[in-house]
Amino acid sequence: MALGCHSGIARWKERLPITFALAGNPNVGKSSVFNWLTGMGVTTANYPGKTVEVNLATTHFKDREIGIMDLPGTYALGSVSEDQWVARQALLDADPDAVLVIVDATRLERNLYLPLQLLDLGLPVVVALNLIDEAWRNGLRIDHHRLSRLLGVPVVPTVAIRGQGLDQLVEMGCKAAQPNGLPRVTPRYGMDVEDAIGALSDLLAKEGIALPHGLPPRGVAVLLLEEDEEFLTWARALPEGERVLAKVAEVASSIALRHGEPAPLWIARERHGLAGAIAAQVQRRVRAPSKAQDRLWRLTTAPGTGYPLLVLTLAGLFAFLFFVGNFLSDLLGGVWQAYASPLIRSVVQLAAGEGILSKTLLWGLDAGINAALSVGIPYVLTFYFLLSILEDTGYLNSIAFLTDPFMHKLGLHGRAAIPLVAGAGCNVPAIMGIRVLTTMRERILASTLVCLMPCSARTAVIAGAVSKYVGWGPAVGIYLIVAGIAFSAGWGLNRVLPGHSAGLVMEMFPFRPPSLSKMLRCTWYRFRDFLFVATPVVLAGSLVLGLIYETGFLWAFTAPLAPVVEGWLGLPAVAGLTLVFAVLRKELALQLLVTLAIAKYGAGVTDLLQFMDRSQIFTYTLVNTLYIPCIATVAVLAKELGWRRALGISGFTILLALAAGGIAHRLIAF
Amino acid sequence: MAHRKHRPLERFPDGAPRAEAAIPLHRLKPGKSGIIARIEKEEPELLKYLATLGLLPQTKVEVEEVAPFGGPILVRVGASRYALGRKVAAKILVKET
Numbered sequence: 035m036a037l038g039c040h041s042g043i044a045r046w047k048e049r050l051p052i053t054f055a056l057a058g059n060p061n062v063g064k065s066s067v068f069n070w071l072t073g074m075g076v077t078t079a080n081y082p083g084k085t086v087e088v089n090l091a092t093t094h095f096k097d098r099e100i101g102i103m104d105l106p107g108t109y110a111l112g113s114v115s116e117d118q119w120v121a122r123q124a125l126l127d128a129d130p131d132a133v134l135v136i137v138d139a140t141r142l143e144r145n146l147y148l149p150l151q152l153l154d155l156g157l158p159v160v161v162a163l164n165l166i167d168e169a170w171r172n173g174l175r176i177d178h179h180r181l182s183r184l185l186g187v188p189v190v191p192t193v194a195i196r197g198q199g200l201d202q203l204v205e206m207g208c209k210a211a212q213p214n215g216l217p218r219v220t221p222r223y224g225m226d227v228e229d230a231i232g233a234l235s236d237l238l239a240k241e242g243i244a245l246p247h248g249l250p251p252r253g254v255a256v257l258l259l260e261e262d263e264e265f266l267t268w269a270r271a272l273p274e275g276e277r278v279l280a281k282v283a284e285v286a287s288s289i290a291l292r293h294g295e296p297a298p299l300w301i302a303r304e305r306h307g308l309a310g311a312i313a314a315q316v317q318r319r320v321r322a323p324s325k326a327q328d329r330l331w332r333l334t335t336a337p338g339t340g341y342p343l344l345v346l347t348l349a350g351l352f353a354f355l356f357f358v359g360n361f362l363s364d365l366l367g368g369v370w371q372a373y374a375s376p377l378i379r380s381v382v383q384l385a386a387g388e389g390i391l392s393k394t395l396l397w398g399l400d401a402g403i404n405a406a407l408s409v410g411i412p413y414v415l416t417f418y419f420l421l422s423i424l425e426d427t428g429y430l431n432s433i434a435f436l437t438d439p440f441m442h443k444l445g446l447h448g449r450a451a452i453p454l455v456a457g458a459g460c461n462v463p464a465i466m467g468i469r470v471l472t473t474m475r476e477r478i479l480a481s482t483l484v485c486l487m488p489c490s491a492r493t494a495v496i497a498g499a500v501s502k503y504v505g506w507g508p509a510v511g512i513y514l515i516v517a518g519i520a521f522s523a524g525w526g527l528n529r530v531l532p533g534h535s536a537g538l539v540m541e542m543f544p545f546r547p548p549s550l551s552k553m554l555r556c557t558w559y560r561f562r563d564f565l566f567v568a569t570p571v572v573l574a575g576s577l578v579l580g581l582i583y584e585t586g587f588l589w590a591f592t593a594p595l596a597p598v599v600e601g602w603l604g605l606p607a608v609a610g611l612t613l614v615f616a617v618l619r620k621e622l623a624l625q626l627l628v629t630l631a632i633a634k635y636g637a638g639v640t641d642l643l644q645f646m647d648r649s650q651i652f653t654y655t656l657v658n659t660l661y662i663p664c665i666a667t668v669a670v671l672a673k674e675l676g677w678r679r680a681l682g683i684s685g686f687t688i689l690l691a692l693a694a695g696g697i698a699h700r701l702i703a704f
Numbered sequence: 705m706a707h708r709k710h711r712p713l714e715r716f717p718d719g720a721p722r723a724e725a726a727i728p729l730h731r732l733k734p735g736k737s738g739i740i741a742r743i744e745k746e747e748p749e750l751l752k753y754l755a756t757l758g759l760l761p762q763t764k765v766e767v768e769e770v771a772p773f774g775g776p777i778l779v780r781v782g783a784s785r786y787a788l789g790r791k792v793a794a795k796i797l798v799k800e801t
Contacts, residue, residue: 448787541787
C-alpha cells in the first residue's frame with residue numbers, strides 16, 4: 035500500500051501514541067533495525083515526483099504501540115539530493131518523538147556528521163552504535179559511555195542483524211520521547227560560527243517570526259547560513275524577510291571573510307571537525323586493520339583481475355539463473371501437471387460443469403497459477419537470492435565501479451549492470467531491481483532496456499522455432515539483432531530524454547561475510563512484492579484471455595489484425611493471434627501457434643513448416659522477442675514507474691517489434 | 705620502500721620558482737595521494753554534497769584505482785572509500801603529496 039505523502043505521514047502519525055524515525059548513512063544496517071523491529075505490515079509513503087520512498091510500520095514495546103518511520107539512507111539532511119530532501123521533508127512532516135540514528139562504528143568519524151546535524155535542528159536523538167562487533171574484530175575499541183557524554187545523547191551499542199541492543203534502543207527512544215525525559219543538547223562549533231548562529235537566531239526570536247515545522251530558532255539559523263534553498267525561499271516570503279536576509283548575508287560574509295571559505299562549506303567543515311574530534315576521543319585502535327580487506331578490493335577493482343572476475347561472475351549468475359531456473363521451472367510445471375492440475379480440474383468441473391464458464395475458470399486457476407508459479411519461484415526467487423549474495427558481500431560495488439564507463443554511454447551508471455544481466459533470465463525481478471537507481475530518468479532508460487532483454491521464455495521460443503526449423507545461425511542472428519536494437523534504443527533515448535546523467539559519487543562499502551538470515555529475509559521481502567503485484571495480474575489476464583478463447587471471440591480479432599499481421603509482417607493470421615495471446619507468457623506463443631493451427635488447418639498439422647516458411651518463422655520469432663515482455667512485466671513496470679510510463683514503454687517496444695519485423699520480412703529470406 | 709622520483713619544480717617563464725600547481729584528482733596515479741586544493745564552484749549542489757562526505761579543501765585523499773575506458777576513480781578519504789565519476793573527479797583539484 036502506498037500513501038501520498040505529507041497528509042499520509044500526518045495521518046499515520048495521528049493514530050499512534052508515539053513515533054520514532056530511523057536515520058542513518060546508507061548501508062549501516064538501518065534496514066536491519068527496521069525489519070527486526072517491525073516485520074509485516076509495512077506501508078510506503080511517496081512525495082509527488084520523487085522516487086525515494088519512506089517506509090512506515092509499527093512495533094510493540096511493553097504494551098505500547100510505536101510507529102517507526104524508516105528514512106532513506108543519507109549522509110546529511112541538505113536539499114542537495116533527492117534522498118536527502120525526502121529524508122528531511124519526512125522528518126519535518128512527521129515531527130517524530132525521537133530520532134534513532136544508526137551509525138557505523140567502523141566509520142564513526144564520517145557517521146557522526148548526521149547526528150550532529152539532527153541535533154542542530156533541535157530533534158531528540160538516540161544514537162545506535164551499530165556494527166560494534168565488526169569494529170571490535172577490526173581492532174577498534176569504542177567507549178560508548180564517553181561518546182554519550184560528549185554528544186549529550188544516549189548511545190546504545192547494537193548488532194542489528196542479530197537484533198542485539200535493539201530493545202535497549204527502543205527503551206532509550208521512549209525515554210527521549212517523554213517531555214523533559216532527557217536533557218536536549220546542541221553541539222557547539224567554533225566561537226565565530228556560534229556567534230553568527232546566535233545573532234541570527236536572536237533576530238528570529240526577537241521578531242517573533244513563526245518558524246516552519248516548529249523548528250527552534252537555532253535550527254532555522256543554521257539552515258539559513260547553510261544557504262538552504264528552501265529556507266531561503268521561506269525567508270524571502272516573510273514580511274520581515276528583508277531584514278532576516280540582510281542579517282544572513284552579514285554574518286555569512288563575516289565567516290567567509292575570516293576563513294576564506296563560503297559559510298555553508300565552513301559549517302560543513304566545522305561539523306566534520308567536531309565529528310572527527312569526538313570520534314578521536316572515544317575510539318582506540320588496539321591493532322592495525324587487516325590487510326585482507328584491501329587486497330580483496332584490489333583484486334576486484336583493478337582492471338587486470340577485476341574484469342575477468344566480473345565476466346565470470348556475470349556468466350555464473352546468468353548460467354545459474356538460466357539452468358537452475360529452467361530446471362526448477364520444468365520441475366514445478368511437471369509437479370503441477372501431475373498433481374495440482376487434475377485436482378483443480380475436477381473441483382472446477384464439479385462446481386461449474388463442463389461449459390465455457392468452467393473452461394474459462396481453468397485458464398485462470400490452472401494455467402494462470404501455474405504460469406505465476408513457474409516464473410515466480412524458479413526465476414524471481416532465485417534471482418533475488420543471488421542478488422542478495424552480491425549485495426550482502428559488497429561485490430555489487432565492484433561491479434558498479436567496473437561497468438560504469440559502459441553504462442554511461444546509455445545514460446546509466448554502474449548500478450544498472452545487474453538488473454540488465456538479470457533481465458536475460460526474467461524481466462520481472464530485473465525491473466524490480468531497477469529501484470537501486472535513484473532518478474526517474476535512469477529508471478525509465480534502464481526499464482526500457484530490460485524489456486528488450488530476451489528473457490528465458492523468449493529464449494525458449496527462439497530455440498523451439500528458429501533453431502529447430504531455420505538453423506542455429508539465424509537464432510544467433512536474432513540475439514545480435516536484439517542486442518543491436520537494445521543498444522541503439524538506449525543510446526537514442528539517452529539523447530532524447532530530457533536531463534542528463536548525474537556524475538557518479540558512490541560510497542564503496544567494505545566486503546563483509548554474508549549473513550544467511552539477512553539474505554533470506556531480504557529475498558523474502560522482495561519476493562513478497564512480486565507475489566502481490568504480478569500474480570493477481572497474471573491470474574486476471576489468464577481469465578480474460580481464457581474467456582476470449584473459449585467463447586470463440588478470438589477469431590474476431592483476425593480481421594482487424596490482418597493489415598498488420600498479413601500485410602506488414604507477411605505472417606498467417608493465426609500467428610498474429612498467438613502474438614497477442616503471448617502477452618500472458620511469452621513461451622505460450624509457440625504452444626498456441628500449434629493449437630490454433632490445428633483448429634484452423636485440421637489435425638494433420640504437426641509442425642510449423644506446414645503453414646509457415648522459414649523466413650516467416652524468423653520474422654515471427656523476432657517480433658515475439660521484441661514486443662512487450664509479458665503481462666507480469668507490465669504490472670511490475672506500472673508499480674515501479676506508474677501506468678502512464680509502463681504503457682509508454684510497452685507501446686515503444688511494440689513499435690520497435692513491428693518496425694524490425696516489417697524490415698526483416700522485406701530484407702531477410704532463408 | 706620504493707624510491708620516489710622528484711618532480712621538477714615548476715617555474716614561471718622568467719625562471720622564478722612557482723608553487724606547485726593543482727591538478728585534477730583523476731590525474732593522480734593509483735597509489736598516490738594529494739591534498740584537495742580547491743573544488744570548482746560552478747555546481748554549488750555538488751560542492752555541498754561532496755562537503756557532507758568530507759571531501760573539502762585541505763583534506764587528504766588517496767587514489768586507489770583508476771578504472772579504464774574513462775571510468776570512475778576509487779579514492780580513500782579517512783576511513784571511507786568513494787567511487788567518483790571522471791566528471792566529478794575533474795572538478796576536484798589536488799596538490800600531490
